[in-house]
């Protein structure tokens with residue numbers, strides 16, 4: 001039994017390892033020279049910079065990355081953050097609110113900053129997050145053919161959660177403009193849309209980030225993908241260009257190689273295919289981009305001095321909200337600063353206009369970043385990434401998955417009888433833990449369909 005995984009992003013790598021663990025021969029095809037995709041780290045002037053993701057959470061045993069580690073029988077190279085650690089700081093017109101690790105600590109911080117009227121919201125959030133966490137590993141979602149009985153069996157546990165599938169996050173919150181601004185800023189990075197559009201259950205889970213086992217990754221977030229790639233056959237500089245179909249099944253992937261094999265083409269045949277990229281380009285179709293999808297603008301740099309925690313800081317004083325991530329590297333600090341930017345702003349520009357806009361957004365980002373860390377602009381170097389950079393890098397038109405406006409917004413996991421999709425565009429959405437879970441789910445479905453029960457996972 002042979003599987004081809006297209007893309008060594010988190011979703012693809014988790015699926016590859018899970019399949020490999022069940023005895024399937026797996027080949028991973030990756031267009032770049034290193035694994036991780038939007039959760040990879042690249043080398044620039046001797047520093048490891050994070051291409052996308054910077055803040056990882058979900059390593060607690062019952063949280064997504066904890067479950068994935070257990071299923072794959074591996075440990076991630078991360079340093080868990082202790083209770084009380086000041087994980088994040090959100091800058092609001094009224095001041096700075098810190099989000100510490102641990103629910104009780106967070107509730108105290110929230111009460112001190114916003115007043116006791118926000119406590120019922122946090123109690124609701126904690127209760128919903130706990131229920132969902134308990135349910136998630138057993139929830140066959142999105143349900144594939146034959147999974148209805150499993151779904152129905154979970155109905156008693158699902159019923160109390162149902163209203164929060166249809167209400168929005170904002171409906172559960174006190175109508176305090178400062179608190180709503182805080183929610184908007186925090187949900188935008190997690191659900192890719194503001195509180196008024198995020199469905200309440202997703203909001204509850206997303207806001208749980210500091211309490212799901214956050215961790216630092218020495219050497220950069222890419223270390224997680226590198227650990228996942230260890231022992232796998234990953235062919236780098238291998239760009240999948242076309243999926244070959246026959247009788248409703250895929251039979252091979254046409255690959256164009258770069259690097260030392262530049263100019264070579266090959267059809268890699270397999271019994272099973274896992275796509276960590278949108279399928280449209282592989283099927284000769286135009287990519288479909290949701291109208292409300294966002295692009296990212298990022299600034300990467302290195303400061304010649306250490307910076308104390310919080311290592312994650314968000315500027316919610318004005319829009320676009322800027323998110324600053326800091327990583328200690330000896331006596332220096334590596335940083336990424338990212339903003340949401342409308343994709344439409346970057347379409348159809350001449351080279352000159354594109355460069356001018358890139359410089360303008362760079363200045364805007366640094367101004368917003370300076371409010372979070374004065375002196376940010378005096379970095380040893382500054383690298384700017386625009387939505388076009390991400391498009392080239394990630395191989396897809398938009399990054400960030402579907403904005404989580406309702407719970408039914410994702411494509412089918414099983415695309416064809418032997419083709420599965422994984423990654424942030426697939427349930428349960430954007431983020432490293434979500435992409436990892438999608439990889440595990442696809443691998444389990446594939447193994448079940450092959451009669452290779454995934455009991456050991």
Ligand SMILES: Cc1cc2nc3c(=O)[nH]c(=O)nc-3n(C[C@H](O)[C@H](O)[C@H](O)COP(=O)(O)OP(=O)(O)OC[C@H]3O[C@@H](n4cnc5c(N)ncnc54)[C@H](O)[C@@H]3O)c2cc1C
Nearest residue numbers: 007009011031037038052053054055240395423424431432
């Ligand atoms: C600026 C930014 C900040 C973020 N911050 C965070 C954060 O702090 N925490 C968090 O959890 N998440 C964060 N995310 C989201 C997170 O990075 C992604 O959701 C996740 O990494 C996506 O994983 P994926 O499995 O979808 O794969 P991707 O990362 O999309 O990887 C796909 C892989 O496929 C490869 N590929 C593409 N086309 C081809 C082809 N034709 N042939 C072969 N290979 C191909 C690509 O090179 C890539 O390696 C952030 C994202 C961005 C953009």
